[in-house]
Amino acid sequence: MAKKYTWCFLIVLMSIAIVAAHIGETAVPAVFIFGDSTMDVGTNNFLPVSQEIKADFYYNGIDYPFSEPTGRFSNGYNTADRIVKLLGYKKSPPSFFALLNDSPTFKRNILEGVNFASGGSGILNTTGLAYNNFMSLGEQINLFATVVGNITELCGPAAAATLLSKSLFIVSSGSNDILEQQRSLAPLSPDFLANLQSTYADHLRSLYNLGARKFAIITIPPIGCCPVERYYNGSECLQGANEFARQFYNATETLLRQLSSQLSAMNYSIGNSFGLTLDIMGNPLAFGFKEIRKACCGDATTMCNQTASLCQNRDEYLFWDRFHPTQKTAVLAALTFFGGSQRFVKPVNFSTLAAINIV
Numbered sequence: 436m437a438k439k440y441t442w443c444f445l446i447v448l449m450s451i452a453i454v455a456a457h458i459g460e461t462a463v464p465a466v467f468i469f470g471d472s473t474m475d476v477g478t479n480n481f482l483p484v485s486q487e488i489k490a491d492f493y494y495n496g497i498d499y500p501f502s503e504p505t506g507r508f509s510n511g512y513n514t515a516d517r518i519v520k521l522l523g524y525k526k527s528p529p530s531f532f533a534l535l536n537d538s539p540t541f542k543r544n545i546l547e548g549v550n551f552a553s554g555g556s557g558i559l560n561t562t563g564l565a566y567n568n569f570m571s572l573g574e575q576i577n578l579f580a581t582v583v584g585n586i587t588e589l590c591g592p593a594a595a596a597t598l599l600s601k602s603l604f605i606v607s608s609g610s611n612d613i614l615e616q617q618r619s620l621a622p623l624s625p626d627f628l629a630n631l632q633s634t635y636a637d638h639l640r641s642l643y644n645l646g647a648r649k650f651a652i653i654t655i656p657p658i659g660c661c662p663v664e665r666y667y668n669g670s671e672c673l674q675g676a677n678e679f680a681r682q683f684y685n686a687t688e689t690l691l692r693q694l695s696s697q698l699s700a701m702n703y704s705i706g707n708s709f710g711l712t713l714d715i716m717g718n719p720l721a722f723g724f725k726e727i728r729k730a731c732c733g734d735a736t737t738m739c740n741q742t743a744s745l746c747q748n749r750d751e752y753l754f755w756d757r758f759h760p761t762q763k764t765a766v767l768a769a770l771t772f773f774g775g776s777q778r779f780v781k782p783v784n785f786s787t788l789a790a791i792n793i794v
Contacts, residue, residue: 472554477506517769599646
């Protein structure tokens with residue numbers, strides 16, 4: 436049975452490669468990325484945040500070129516990197532602060548995209564404050580507004596509006612809101628979900644009003660199954676957190692449908708991290724995984740750093756550290772959302788979304 440699944444998956448990967456080649460290098464002029472540590476490519480390197488939400492040290496990046504710890508919460512690349520590569524770009528857009536540090540080229544470089552994502556951040560403005568992180572999704576959008584101003588100044592209003600309308604906007608946020616709600620011992624209640632969704636809707640409208648038209652939304656995985664959550668539940672998944680993650684996906688799907696009916700030029704795709712991860716955990720060998728419970732670097736209670744334990748067979752692990760996926764998991768997610776079927780990404784996949792012609 437595992438062999439059958441593996442062959443099917445290989446066929447899917449070949450199809451995705453063909454789609455990626457068809458899209459080519461100029462399908463979208465720029466990619467703008469927002470969210471949390473699953474998308475962060477080094478934002479937190481520039482912020483005075485707690486060490487717990489930094490990743491600019493070894494063993495992070497051990498499988499990145501030259502084994503460089505870039506600030507990605509991964510042994511290598513993350514999902515944002517791989518989606519951008521599938522779009523035909525040679526590399527993922529740098530963080531806003533990295534671009535800002537190179538002021539002579541700032542305006543030229545933002546024309547190909549910017550990554551605003553910050554580890555520890557969330558949909559709510561209060562999420563991350565315990566770690567001295569003020570880069571909530573709302574603040575990321577505020578920074579994007581300054582980028583829009585620069586693009587408009589550089590290209591003129593009409594050309595800037597065209598560039599933004601054809602660009603892809605990737606957003607992945609929400610996990611940290613749930614984790615912090617748990618830590619505060621507050622319930623994962625319907626009111627909390629409603630607050631998250633209402634705030635999320637405001638953020639997405641703000642992006643639309645700033646010129647975004649193509650929204651690639653990645654929802655939260657079954658976070659009750661990450662190593663730190665299992666630790667507090669006898670090595671089993673924490674079902675309450677998973678049920679809330681499922682509700683979040685359903686609510687976000689409804690929200691996007693409603694927004695697209697209200698905002699006439701909005702196009703969207705929603706990637707179902709929840710369903711994909713559960714599928715992998717249900718049949719890990721079919722996807723090449725042998726360890727889906729434990730962290731490769733560190734364990735359920737300790738950070739990944741140079742003093743932590745490190746697995747040697749990293750491609751066989753679902754989790755890199757106590758919260759984050761390995762590079763292999765990130766690549767699998769990117770391939771699925773980019774070229775997969777409606778089982779895990781709907782109403783269209785990211786490649787179809789990217790190819791939509793906005794006039």
